[in-house]
Amino acid sequence: MKITTSTTPILVLIAGVMGLSGCSATVVKPEGSYAVRQKLTALQADPAMTNRAVLPVQQATTAVVTAEQPTKDKALAIYRVKLADKKVDIAKAVAQTSYLEDQYKSLGQQQADARLNSRTQEADAARYDAKLARQDATTAQAESEMARQQALELEREISELNAKQTERGWVVTLGDVLFDTGRAELKDASRTNLSKLSAFLTRYPERTVKIEGHTDSVGSSDSNQGLSERRANSVRRYLENQGIASNRLNASGLGEHSPVTDNDTASSRQQNRRVEVIIANTTAAAL
Numbered sequence: 001m002k003i004t005t006s007t008t009p010i011l012v013l014i015a016g017v018m019g020l021s022g023c024s025a026t027v028v029k030p031e032g033s034y035a036v037r038q039k040l041t042a043l044q045a046d047p048a049m050t051n052r053a054v055l056p057v058q059q060a061t062t063a064v065v066t067a068e069q070p071t072k073d074k075a076l077a078i079y080r081v082k083l084a085d086k087k088v089d090i091a092k093a094v095a096q097t098s099y100l101e102d103q104y105k106s107l108g109q110q111q112a113d114a115r116l117n118s119r120t121q122e123a124d125a126a127r128y129d130a131k132l133a134r135q136d137a138t139t140a141q142a143e144s145e146m147a148r149q150q151a152l153e154l155e156r157e158i159s160e161l162n163a164k165q166t167e168r169g170w171v172v173t174l175g176d177v178l179f180d181t182g183r184a185e186l187k188d189a190s191r192t193n194l195s196k197l198s199a200f201l202t203r204y205p206e207r208t209v210k211i212e213g214h215t216d217s218v219g220s221s222d223s224n225q226g227l228s229e230r231r232a233n234s235v236r237r238y239l240e241n242q243g244i245a246s247n248r249l250n251a252s253g254l255g256e257h258s259p260v261t262d263n264d265t266a267s268s269r270q271q272n273r274r275v276e277v278i279i280a281n282t283t284a285a286a287l
Contacts, residue, residue: 030077033068036084040064043092052098056091056137063087072281075206086140093133100126160196163279168210170279172197174235178275184230186238194235197277198242205248210278211235213253216269221255229253235275 040060044050050057067084071077104123163170178190186194201209213228229252236251256263259272 029068029070030081032078032081033064033084036064036067036081036088039085039088043088043095049092049095049099053091053095056087056094060084060087060091083140083144086136090133090137090140093129093136097126097130097133101130158200161200166278168278169281172277172279174275174277175270175273179231179234182227184227184234186234191238194238195242198239198244201239201244201248201279202242205245208248208280209239209244209250210280211239211249211251212258212276212278213251214258214272214274214276215256216259216272217256217263218269225253225255227253228255231275235277 043057043060063080063084064087067077067080069080071080100122104119104126158170161170161172163172165171174190174193178186178193180187201207211232213230213232215224215228217224232251232253236249239249240246256272260274261268261271263269263272
């Protein structure tokens, strides 16, 4: 029996977790980015303040622009919005601190003691706020560097798995070399590749997984369906035995009905005999 279908388009990974792309669905600006933009606009509307914090305002502007970029990774979108909001607050605090410190310096000796004491207290408070702002800036920079390192690590691990980004998520294709012909038991040699997949899933426990078995068109449709299901479940059981929670895994067989190429040659049939592991893009992806 021979069935030919079109191949799901796939795109190569472009730039890790902070810039995933390739999905055909319409994307919108992340939730919360509009409110952060309004805060920044309100700050920029007062040049007397923004001129006192030129660099922090530039950094806040860059962070807001980044936060407004559409992304399918929900966790990354939330982080960008929070970081942008924090940088806007820092810019505002730096500007206000500069203003209060200038006010303090402008006080003359002729001013009344009461007023001087009041302004001194304001200046002390401003310096304290500036200290907090610098601490926040240091924390934000550390968080930004951590996020960059995590994105690089994710990119490296995805590369080791030979995963490809699709609209369904990251797809890891396991060829029929995992199994003997007509069998569903995992071969010992296959466990090396599966151990890398298990390690990845352990490191990112928020991601759910679909495991899909596929066959070529040789043999009956019923036998191919059963074989594809058994092979998918073999991979699922292996991952469960490695400590991956069963509620993160969904195994199914598609038999011969979703080939990646025709079944006219031995080489093409080998490509169709596979198990695909689809790692969800976001925590919201449902099984």
